[in-house]
Amino acid sequence: MIPTATIVFREFLEIALILGVILAATRGMPGRYKFIGLGLGLGVVGSVILAFFTDAISEAVDGVGQEVFNAIIMFVAVGFLSWTVIWMKRHARDMSENLKKVGAEVVSGSKSGYVITMIIAVATLREGAEIALFTYGLTASGKFTLMSIITGGILGAIAGTAVGIMLYLGLLKAAKKYLFSVTSWLLIFLTAGMAAQGAKFLIAADVLPALAYKVWDTSAIISGSSMVGEVLGVLVGYTPNPSGMELIFYAGVLLIVGGMYRSVKKPQPQPQVAPAN
Amino acid sequence: MFSKILTLTGAALVLGLTVNDVSAKTKEYHISIKEHRFTPERLTVPAGEKIKLRVKNEDLTPEEFESHDLNREKIIGGGKTGTIFVGPLEPGEYYFFGEFNEDTAKGWITAE
Numbered sequence: 001m002i003p004t005a006t007i008v009f010r011e012f013l014e015i016a017l018i019l020g021v022i023l024a025a026t027r028g029m030p031g032r033y034k035f036i037g038l039g040l041g042l043g044v045v046g047s048v049i050l051a052f053f054t055d056a057i058s059e060a061v062d063g064v065g066q067e068v069f070n071a072i073i074m075f076v077a078v079g080f081l082s083w084t085v086i087w088m089k090r091h092a093r094d095m096s097e098n099l100k101k102v103g104a105e106v107v108s109g110s111k112s113g114y115v116i117t118m119i120i121a122v123a124t125l126r127e128g129a130e131i132a133l134f135t136y137g138l139t140a141s142g143k144f145t146l147m148s149i150i151t152g153g154i155l156g157a158i159a160g161t162a163v164g165i166m167l168y169l170g171l172l173k174a175a176k177k178y179l180f181s182v183t184s185w186l187l188i189f190l191t192a193g194m195a196a197q198g199a200k201f202l203i204a205a206d207v208l209p210a211l212a213y214k215v216w217d218t219s220a221i222i223s224g225s226s227m228v229g230e231v232l233g234v235l236v237g238y239t240p241n242p243s244g245m246e247l248i249f250y251a252g253v254l255l256i257v258g259g260m261y262r263s264v265k266k267p268q269p270q271p272q273v274a275p276a277n
Numbered sequence: 278m279f280s281k282i283l284t285l286t287g288a289a290l291v292l293g294l295t296v297n298d299v300s301a302k303t304k305e306y307h308i309s310i311k312e313h314r315f316t317p318e319r320l321t322v323p324a325g326e327k328i329k330l331r332v333k334n335e336d337l338t339p340e341e342f343e344s345h346d347l348n349r350e351k352i353i354g355g356g357k358t359g360t361i362f363v364g365p366l367e368p369g370e371y372y373f374f375g376e377f378n379e380d381t382a383k384g385w386i387t388a389e
Contacts, residue, residue: 055354063360134377137338206362224345241348
C-alpha cells in the first residue's frame with residue numbers, strides 16, 4: 001500500500017472536481033484554457049510557498065492563524081465564484097453562440113478571465129499545500145523510498161483527475177441543453193458549501209459561535225469519509241453533521257447568490273434596435 | 278459589487294477576532310503526538326460545554342488532526358502545538374485520527 005496515493009487522490013479530487021465544473025461552465029469562453037492554466041500554475045507555486053509558511057501562519061492570531069487564513073481563502077473564493085456566476089449569466093449569449101470576436105472583447109474588457117484564474121488558484125492553493133506538507137513529512141520520515149512516494153503521488157493524481165474528467169464529461173452529456181443552468185446552479189451550491197466551510201474554520205478558531213454544534217447527523221447514511229460523501233462535500237458542501245452557523249452561511253449564500261442569479265436577465269437575441277436607455 | 282460585500286463581511290469577521298477575548302472559562306485538554314500516535318488515545322471531556330483542545334506534535338513531521346465526528350481538521354507542524362475549539366458536544370464517542378498517518382494515529386474523545 002502506498003500511502004501517498006490515497007491522500008494525493010483526496011486532495012486532487014477537490015481541485016479536479018472544481019476544475020470540472022468550471023470547465024463545463026465556461027464552455028465557449030475564448031481563452032479559457034489560458035486563464036485556467038494560469039490559475040493552476042499560480043496555485044501550485046502558491047501552495048509550495050504556503051507549505052513553507054504553514055507554521056508561521058498557524059502560530060499567528062493565538063494559535064488559530066491557520067483557521068483564520070483558511071476562512072479568508074474560502075470567503076475570497078466565495079466572492080469570486082458568486083461574481084462569476086452572475087457575470088456568466090449576463091454574457092451567456094456571447095458565450096453560447098461562441099462568437100469569438102465579441103467574446104474576446106468581453107473577456108479582455110472586463111478582466112473576467114482573471115477572476116476565473118483566481119478561483120482556480122485559490123482552489124489549488126489549500127489542497128496543494130496539504131499535498132506538499134504530507135509529501136514532505138513522508139520523505140522526512142524515511143519510511144518510504146522516494147520512488148514509492150512519487151509513484152503513489154502520480155497514481156493518486158491520475159485517479160483524482162479521472163474523477164474530475166468524468167464529472168466534466170458527465171455534465172456535458174447529461175445536461176446538454178440545460179448545461180448553462182445546471183453548471184450555474186452547481187457553482188452556486190459549491191459556493192454555498194465553501195461559505196459554510198469558511199464558517200466552520202472560524203468556529204474551530206472560536207471566532208464565531210457554533211450556535212448548535214450538530215444540528216443533525218446523517219453520517220450513518222452518507223459518511224463524510226466515504227467517496228460519495230467527499231465528492232458531495234466538494235460539489236454541494238455536504239457535511240454529515242453541520243453546525244447551526246454553517247447552515248446559516250450555507251442558506252445565506254444560496255439565497256443571496258441564487259436570488260441574484262435568478263433576477264439577472266439573460267440577454268435575449270435581439271440584434272436590431274437598441275433600447276432608448 | 279457583490280464580491281466586495283462578501284469580502285468585506287469576511288474582513289469584518291476576521292477583525293471581530295481581535296475584539297473577541299479568550300473566555301477564561303473554556304476548559305483546556307492536551308493531546309500529544311509522538312511517533313505518529315496520540316497520547317492519550319482516549320480522552321474524556323464534559324458534554325454540553327465548549328472545550329479547547331491543545332494538540333502538541335512532538336514528531337518532526339507535520340500531521341493533520343482530523344475528525345469527521347467532530348467536524349474538524351487542522352494541520353500541525355512538526356514540533357508545533359495547535360489549538361482547536363470543539364463542542365458543546367452531546368454525550369457520546371468521537372473518533373479522530375492523523376490524516377497523514379492514519380494507520381497508527383487514532384484516538385477517541387468521550388463526552389459525558
